[in-house]
Amino acid sequence: MGSVGLDTVETRAGKRADVLGGAASYFSVAAAFLAPVRLTAVVGTDFPDAYTKLLETHQVDLAGLERVAGRTFRWSGIYAADFSTRTTLDTQLNVFQDFRPKLPATWTDSAYVFLANIDPVLQLGVLEQTKKPRFVACDTMNFWIEGKRPDLLRLLERVDMLLLNDEEARQLSGQANLPAAARAIRAMGPKSVVIKRGDAGALLFHEGGVFSAPAFPIEDVVDPTGAGDSFAGGFMGWMARQGDTSPATIRTAMILGSVLASFSVEDFSLDRFRRLDLGQIRERFAAFADLVHFDKIKI
Amino acid sequence: MGSVGLDTVETRAGKRADVLGGAASYFSVAAAFLAPVRLTAVVGTDFPDAYTKLLETHQVDLAGLERVAGRTFRWSGIYAADFSTRTTLDTQLNVFQDFRPKLPATWTDSAYVFLANIDPVLQLGVLEQTKKPRFVACDTMNFWIEGKRPDLLRLLERVDMLLLNDEEARQLSGQANLPAAARAIRAMGPKSVVIKRGDAGALLFHEGGVFSAPAFPIEDVVDPTGAGDSFAGGFMGWMARQGDTSPATIRTAMILGSVLASFSVEDFSLDRFRRLDLGQIRERFAAFADLVHFDKIKI
Numbered sequence: 001m002g003s004v005g006l007d008t009v010e011t012r013a014g015k016r017a018d019v020l021g022g023a024a025s026y027f028s029v030a031a032a033f034l035a036p037v038r039l040t041a042v043v044g045t046d047f048p049d050a051y052t053k054l055l056e057t058h059q060v061d062l063a064g065l066e067r068v069a070g071r072t073f074r075w076s077g078i079y080a081a082d083f084s085t086r087t088t089l090d091t092q093l094n095v096f097q098d099f100r101p102k103l104p105a106t107w108t109d110s111a112y113v114f115l116a117n118i119d120p121v122l123q124l125g126v127l128e129q130t131k132k133p134r135f136v137a138c139d140t141m142n143f144w145i146e147g148k149r150p151d152l153l154r155l156l157e158r159v160d161m162l163l164l165n166d167e168e169a170r171q172l173s174g175q176a177n178l179p180a181a182a183r184a185i186r187a188m189g190p191k192s193v194v195i196k197r198g199d200a201g202a203l204l205f206h207e208g209g210v211f212s213a214p215a216f217p218i219e220d221v222v223d224p225t226g227a228g229d230s231f232a233g234g235f236m237g238w239m240a241r242q243g244d245t246s247p248a249t250i251r252t253a254m255i256l257g258s259v260l261a262s263f264s265v266e267d268f269s270l271d272r273f274r275r276l277d278l279g280q281i282r283e284r285f286a287a288f289a290d291l292v293h294f295d296k297i298k299i
Numbered sequence: 300m301g302s303v304g305l306d307t308v309e310t311r312a313g314k315r316a317d318v319l320g321g322a323a324s325y326f327s328v329a330a331a332f333l334a335p336v337r338l339t340a341v342v343g344t345d346f347p348d349a350y351t352k353l354l355e356t357h358q359v360d361l362a363g364l365e366r367v368a369g370r371t372f373r374w375s376g377i378y379a380a381d382f383s384t385r386t387t388l389d390t391q392l393n394v395f396q397d398f399r400p401k402l403p404a405t406w407t408d409s410a411y412v413f414l415a416n417i418d419p420v421l422q423l424g425v426l427e428q429t430k431k432p433r434f435v436a437c438d439t440m441n442f443w444i445e446g447k448r449p450d451l452l453r454l455l456e457r458v459d460m461l462l463l464n465d466e467e468a469r470q471l472s473g474q475a476n477l478p479a480a481a482r483a484i485r486a487m488g489p490k491s492v493v494i495k496r497g498d499a500g501a502l503l504f505h506e507g508g509v510f511s512a513p514a515f516p517i518e519d520v521v522d523p524t525g526a527g528d529s530f531a532g533g534f535m536g537w538m539a540r541q542g543d544t545s546p547a548t549i550r551t552a553m554i555l556g557s558v559l560a561s562f563s564v565e566d567f568s569l570d571r572f573r574r575l576d577l578g579q580i581r582e583r584f585a586a587f588a589d590l591v592h593f594d595k596i597k598i
Contacts, residue, residue, distance in 0.1 A: 082475030176381030
């Protein structure tokens with residue numbers, strides 16, 4: 001569950017207008033390479049059929065995708081030439097403003113639930129519609145950490161994992177040091193915390209200790225939009241595919257998340273996923289293994 | 300070869316005045332856990348015997364440590380509470396200003412040579428005193444990249460490896476993207492480039508591909524001074540200990556570098572090294588292996 005929208009994005013590699021975006025779009029297609037996905041979101045009547053078809057082509061179940069009168073959520077932004085910062089030029093909530101996500105009746109048994117970044121009250125609302133999910137993960141952002149902290153804290157008591165970026169982790173915990181921030185956040189509820197650090201990879205803190213997933217060094221980054229959501233998609237896709245929540249599976253899921261994120265940034269919107277297949281995912285998984293491989297020699 | 304000095308450092312963990320510092324101090328003691336070290340540097344008559352003894356205790360050969368009339372190099376700095384920035388309060392070159400490093404005659408056969416951050420003219424001068432070293436690595440900084448670029452480029456044509464931080468890599472190459480920066484720097488001469496990223500670890504670009512060494516997540520950082528030099532020390536110590544320059548050895552050396560750097564920040568000055576032994580190094584090497592371990596499963 002999360003946002004599906006139309007993005008207008010400019011990077012050093014070019015510009016795209018009104019292309020498919022939104023956390024739930026990236027998440028769903030990334031996850032769908034590994035497991036069946038059910039998408040809950042809302043779009044307006046202007047949402048292009050081509051994008052509905054794209055999601056369907058990837059076998060994303062759209063029974064939870066509401067189409068209501070009005071315009072689709074829109075975001076527009078521009079990235080610095082070195083990708084170190086991005087500036088939001090425009091955000092139009094449109095139909096997203098009154099989104100009250102409702103799971104189709106047959107979906108309440110969903111075992112692996114991802115609550116993308118959205119008002120924590122709505123994240124809680126979705127969670128309450130599910131019956132004993134096996135593994136619940138959520139994302140959040142500075143806006144909710146500041147503005148809806150009590151609701152966010154109520155949500156955190158009920159999720160297994162929180163994924164957030166380093167600045168959000170510092171803001172939520174009040175701790176500058178990332179291991180300290182993760183410890184503080186784990187005390188709020190989630191047994192596992194994933195801190196995403198962009199091109200510095202991601203750190204997992206959980207009962208199995210600490211795990212460091214590298215980012216894949218990519219020379220030709222085209223558009224970083226959606227990388228974190230693609231990470232979450234690859235992560236949850238692997239969890240659902242394996243059907244277990246062991247520390248070992250969570251570690252492998254971190255790498256699948258990194259794999260999908262690394263593909264995501266190689267083109268605008270979800271375009272790289274259009275020409276992605278499981279063979280390429282396997283190849284890059286092996287490349288990740290090589291990226292961190294060193295001989296376990298005797299010192 | 301590099302600087303030995305007296306540091307006055309303030310961090311959230313406390314303050315220390317006139318403690319042992321300098322790139323060559325950290326490098327030498329870190330490397331000495333793994334291989335015999337020969338130190339070329341200069342100090343003044345005020346350099347405390349206790350610090351000379353500390354270096355000797357770690358079996359660092361001080362035949363190249365000149366002691367000349369005048370005061371020892373001094374640096375003073377303060378770190379932000381979150382360690383995100385540091386401010387230099389004072390730098391006094393003192394005897395370091397007229398340092399013209401000279402290798403003892405019996406040291407010209409040194410096989411593994413590390414030229415710590417110092418004027419590239421002096422780095423070249425030391426290199427020219429050596430006879431066919433097997434592996435030469437050097438460090439540098441923004442000051443030389445800006446002010447002595449032609450000399451630095453002449454040096455780079457003659458070294459096997461350059462270690463520098465991400466900002467320096469961007470400045471030297473004119474490339475914001477790190478893999479692109481590394482490619483540009485490798486074209487300047489060094490077959491291997493190590494880009495140090497602080498608590499985001501280090502990236503190695505060389506003929507064996509790309510290798511990502513994580514940083515060890517440390518909750519109680521006391522003083523980050525010298526972490527990069529300790530990394531270089533652990534790295535070169537392992538290279539010298541193994542006596543080969545294969546891609547596999549270079550990768551393992553990256554982890555030993557990370558291990559020594561991770562210990563270095565746990566206390567002020569070289570204090571953590573005073574109570575470090577090979578057993579602890581072995582344990583942390585194993586912890587690094589666990590930090591990046593994931594099952595190489597079939598997708």
